[in-house]
Amino acid sequence: MFQSKPHPDSVLHSAHWGTFAAHWDGRDVEITPYPGDPAPSPILGNFRGALRHQARIRKPMVRKAWLDNGPGPQRRRIGDPFVECEWDTVLDLLAGELARVRDGFGPQAIFGGSYGWSSAGRFHHAQSQIHRFLNVACGGYVRSVNSYSAGASGVILPHILGSFEGVSRRNVTWDQIREHTDLVLAFGGMAVKNSMIAGGGISRHVEPGAMLAAARRGCRFVTVGPQRDDLPEEAAAEWLPLRPGTDVAVMLAMAHTLLAEDRHDRAFLDRYATGFEPFARYLRGVTDGRPxxxxxxxxxxxxxxxxxxxxxxxxxxxxxxxxxxxxxxRAEFGEQPVWAAAALAAMVGQIGLPGGGYNYALGTLGHTGRRNVAVPTPTLSQGRNPVEAFIPVARISDMLLNPGAPFDYNGRRLEYPDIRLVYWAGGNPFHHHQDLARLHRAFDRPETIVVHDLAWTPMARVADVVLPATMTLERDDIGAAGTDPLMVAMRRVAPAVGEARDDYAIFSDLAERLQAGAAFTEGRTVMEWLAHLYEPTRRALAELGADAPSFEAFWERESIELPQAPDDGGMLRGFRTDPEANPLPTPSGRIEIFSETIAGFGYDDCPGHPVWMPSTEQPDEAAPLWLIANQPATRLHSQLDFGGYSQSRKVGGREVARLHPDTAAARGIATGDVIRIFNARGACLAAAELSDAVMPGVVHLPTGAWFDPAPGGEGVDDEAGAFCVHGNPNVLTRDVGTSRLAQGCCGQVTVVECEKYAGEAPAVRAHVPPVGA
Structure with missing residues (x-):
């Protein structure tokens, strides 16, 4: 808690990248990080200038062509004009359209799109709000499963080790690494730009301090990948430059070394694993003639x-x-590095030991490497969805372009549903998704697209009905996460911009028009919902004998400390201690180095044990460079791309692409030049930065710059692909599944060429509202 507030009128608030005090002076917001945070995230700086930015949506808007012509498949351009409407008018229009699709085609014709990162608040959580509304008022919806971040690992891990949460978030902690670990071998690194972020908020960023303490004790950190700075300076790490996409080959070779030199832990494999012998034959080259x-x-x-x-x-x-x-x-055959690393760790024999073994995605989010809180945190019920149809989240273009077509997923043969209406609240698929020209074509297929958003993102620009939503600073909520000890009363900082409303208010009015108002709201106001959601936490605190203030007292105090569970190593520690009493939730109850289940699916792109399969896309004469398109350091995904911190790190308003000096010199490129990065799928412009922290032959361009096709929104061509003047790498990436097992996204890596841009570069207009707004 703040001992003395930075401004007498400041209130406590929370975001995915930190807890902070905020003060609104009528023009802008002053942000002061929580004093208990040892490494506050600079992304908090994106709130500066954001509340009243021109990119904010201020009134309900309807695409002019849809308003004139009515629902139906149509060419939707990012530069199309919109018409302002009054709230009652647009809600009546939208309720009628929802009823038309629901009653005429069934709820299986509605796709409920949301990606859940819109707010750290547990009530104003867009994903929960839209799914609750569609379940209650429309009888359900077609959902997506898994995530863009962990599409492959989320499916493979339950087959080979058990629950995703148990391997990634409830396993090895930073405290264990500080005390016990001698060597951290990090394939892909552990960049602190990623661990700055956590769903539900985060009050203490401990990763840099933990790595510093471990390194000073003598822990050796090694990062394997194409970028040196994927581990922070505090780790004093060794860098092993590696060609993109070849990690599995190195993992298999390490496993071969242990096997050939008889250094593997046979006793561990015998007791805790199954299927080692088929894998060993593969390592020796018995099955294919190549050790x-x-x-x-x-x-x-x-x-x-x-x-x-x-x-x-x-x-x-x-x-x-x-x-x-x-x-x-996040690449073709992305299941293989997850599985191969687990097999290597099983051969080492330290899985389940404090600070040892295997931890998938440690450092990828602020959730990982921490103790759990010992009480439940507030959660809004989404209700029951009776619609069985779903898609893996990264297959949205496939679904819209190919209704009724079959696809494979995790041992099942399914069909893509026929979607008439897309309802999106929270998320910008023109950030997450790949091959944006194809995605743009896919969004021409639905009859109606509805979006709630706080700003004119590319997704809002291709919608037919756009409803202005408040941002987190404009509403009251509760911030809490299952691994953070601080629960925050997120006080409203500033009044809503224009006529913006929170999602709950919008859905409440729509539900009333669809004769489901009482079922959706349960008769509660926002504050009554917050008190209702707080009560299970208060009750659990009281049962533990911990401080359990009433909701009114909590709201007045602005935060409370939540007790933490013991650092007991979770599922894998329990399994190691007693595998008979605590079997893993896999088919065999053990670590599956060979999976009979997966082998039984018969997928040639994901066989029964880890294998080396090079990407089918490789550098060639037309595209000789690897492109690394990772998460940005200046924002969460594409959120608040127009914010102060994000904008301060662009050059000439464009995203920055890093190249090794040798790669740049061969193309006559210098730092600060505008460069064109291109392949057969499209092209984008970016500002060049020369850096020896990137391997030769690699271009590094983070995601998150809002898709800005130019000129005038017409930079999407059916033949030439998409051309983004702002620097969005997803105009270049492939829209294919990782394999038939998981169908995850392949957005991390692709092949490109780049050149210095000739002539005057088009101006960036990504944050300028559309005509009519």
Whole structure:
């Protein structure tokens, strides 16, 4: 808690990137990070200038062409004009359209799109609000499963180790690493720009301090990947530059070294794992004639063979931890690095030990590496969805373009539903999704697209009905996360811009028009809902004998500390301690190095044990460079791209692309130049920055710059693809599934060429409202 507030009228609030005090002076907001946070996130700076930015949506808007012509498939351009409407008019119009689709085609013709990152608040959580509304008022909806971040790992981990949460968030903690770990081998690194962010909010960013303490104790950190700075300076890490997409080859070679030198833990494998022998035959080359030794992997990965062998031996010389980042599995065959690293860790034999073994995605979010809180946190019920149809989240273009077409997923043969209406609240698929020209074409297919948003994102610009939503600073809520000890009363900081309303108010009015108002609201105001959602937490605190203030007292105090559960290693520690009493939730109850279940699916792109499968897309004469499109350091996904901190790190209003000096010199590119990055799917402009922290032959362009096709929104061509003048790399990435098992996204890596842009570059207009707004 703040001992003395930075301004007498400041109130406490929380965001995905931190807890803070905020004061609104009528023109802008003053932000002061929570004093208990040892490493506050600079992303908090995006609130500066955001509340009244020109990009905010101020009134309900309807696409002119849809208003004139009515529902139906139509060409939707990002530059199309809109018409202002009054709230009652647009809500009547929208309620009628929802009833038309629901009653005429069934709720299975409605796709409920949301990605859940709109707010740290547990009540004004867009994903919960839209799903609750569609369930109650429309009889359900077609949903998406899994995530863009962890599409492959979220499906493969339950087959081989158990619950995703148990492996990623309830496993090895930073406290354990501080005290026990001798070697952290991080494939893809553990960039603190990612751990700055957590759903539900975060009050203490502990990762840099933990790595510093561990390094000073003597822990060795090694990052394997194409970028040196995927581990922070505090880790004093060694960097092993690796060709993008070749991590699995290195993992297999380390496993081969342990096997060939008889350094693997046979006793651990016998007791805790199943299917090692088929994997061992593959490592030896019995099945395909090619041993997966260090010399083989060195030729593929560019990591020296002696280095591979030395690291393999180091894994068994002390307490070691193998970490795989989300980035590795956001690629074709992305299931393989997750599985291969788990198999390697099983051979080392330290899974379940404090600070040792395997932790998928440690450092990927602020949730990971922390103790759980010992009480439940507020959660809004979404109700029951009776519609069985779903898609893996990254297959939205496939669904819209191919209604009725079959697809494989996790052992099932399914069909894409026929979607007439897309309702989106919270999220910008023109950030998350790949091959934006194809996505743009896909959004021409529905009869109606509805969006709630606080700003004119690209998704809002392709919608037919656009409803202005408040941003987090304009509403009251509760911030809480299952791994953060502070629960925050998120006080409203500023009045809503224009006529913006919160999602709950919008859905309440729509539900009333659809004769479902009482069922949706349950007769509660926002504050009554907050008190209702707070009560299970208060009751659990009281049962533990902890401080359990009433809701009114909590709201007055603005925050309370939540007790934490013991750091007991979770599912994997319990399994190691007693595998008979605590079997893993896998088909065998053990670690599955070979999976009979997966083998039984018969997928040639995901066989029964980890294998090396090079990407089918490789550099060639037309596209000789690798593009790394990772998460940005200046914002959460594309949120508040127009905010102060995000804008301060752009050059000439464009996103920055990093190149190695040798790569740039061969193309006559200097720091600050506008460059064109292109392949067969499209092109984008970016500002060049030369850096030896990036491997030669690699271009690094983060995601999150709002898609800005130019000129005038016409920069999407059926033949030439999409052309973004702002620097969105997803005009270049492939829209294919990781495999038939998971159908995750492949947005992390692709192949491109780049050149210095000739002539005057088009102006960036990504944050300028459309005509009529």
């Amino acid at each position: 997966k030794d260090a010399d083989w992997a060195a030729a593929i990965s560019a990591v020296p063979a002696d280095t591979i062998r030395e690291l393999a031996r180091a894994l068994v010389a002390g307490r070691s931890l193998i970490v795989v980042s989300h980035s590795l599995q």
